[in-house]
Amino acid sequence: MAMRASDKHRVRQRRVAHGLLMVISFSLMFVGKADILAWRNAQMGANDFLAPAIDFISIPVRGVETMVEGIRTVASLRAENVRLVAENDLLKRWQRRAEILESENRQLRSVTGALAPKGRVPLTARAVTAPGGSFAHTVLVSNGADKGVQPGNPVVTADGLVGMVVDVGASHSRVLLISDINARIPVILASSSWPGLTMGKNGTYLELAFLPEEAVPSLGELVLTSGHGGVLPAGLPVGRVDLVEKGFVRIKPAVDFRHLSFVSVLLGGLEGVDTNNLELEEFYTPLPIDENTRLLEGVNASGARQ
């Protein structure tokens, strides 16, 4: 049966609309990548608008997660108790060790001044979203420009570095995790002081690249931010060496991103150094390892410069 003129017209209109949407969508891929300020602002505006909605929808989802977690905890209570007793014992030993090292650190700092923390103030923020796609590892956190968050602010937990703020909205910010494929963190190996660069792979682990040929990373060796570039402060734990194989060094991040709920955004520190604010030194100073003699900034454990 032949189509009527009005039907033909409607079909044509629909095709034009479909084509237009396709062109818009396709060009968005390139516009988004071009890093246009107006586009980023629009994106963050949308995120500000969406964040409360997703937060609301997350309530039952989190409830189910908590319930499952509770059941699992009850099931493994005995094993957990044994593990906790052992862990408590280990932690006590570490506490004593930390006290000694802290005092040693303080002495070293007073001599060299190299590890003086910059004027950064931690701001607690809640992770509203978690990475859900395979192509980007970012999280949306509460607090934005209204609380003084700026792009470039490091984001940490007590375990170590989470990432860096890349986009700031009025009340929410987007954090690029160190596991994202676009994340490049200048680091040093804590015990041997060799510099390198961690690269995210959009997976669980990071790759440590650009290590000097002489560097021999050992398994379990701590990897810390080097502070090169001036954006991230030195001494934030990034992860530990997990695999060394034919020049390939794999890092397991210090932070378990699967359980990210609250983070600290380190405000300030991008313009100058506030030596009066020493709040963070207790948490984010590097932890030297016994067996190796080389230490951060070329000073060994006995205080001698290498």
Added chain:
Amino acid sequence: MKKTGQYFEKAMEHSEVSGRFLIGFVGIILVLFEGALASWPIFYGAVPLLSLIFIYWMTLYHNKLMPFITIFIMGLLSDILFSDLIGGRATSYMLLVLFMNLRVTDPQDDEFLKVWINFVIAIIAVMLFQLIFFSAINFAIPSLSPMMFQIGVTLILFPISYIFLFAISNLLERIKVFA
């Protein structure tokens, strides 16, 4: 002078508007739900593509209620939420629906297994499209294992979602008839 048939057509079309609006709303909620699911450690970095299942099922069985603009909005929203390549998911979803609209056979006659196999091809095509464009624009290939996991979980969830969507659809039909 306009024929009376045209008025009936217009009225029919207008009666679908509320349904389309509702489907659009459900689609948006589903995308937000996907975002919420990412907070489960098991789905970290690889949330099942529930929105794709929904779009696929709707296009297959209720094509008229799934306008192109809804697919565009759903895709764009998930792009913004997951901060993927903005427009990547939207384009791939729309391309998939365009391709599905070219189908000659009546999907109602298809066996479930055939529908499932077609969905396997659809999801692989959607992910490949995004992977190719993402790699070309970023000059880097992301880790493939989360992608495999995402595809796998979505494929496992497909039959469950399929039955669930059919159940909801039948329920709505009954309510409609009853009303």
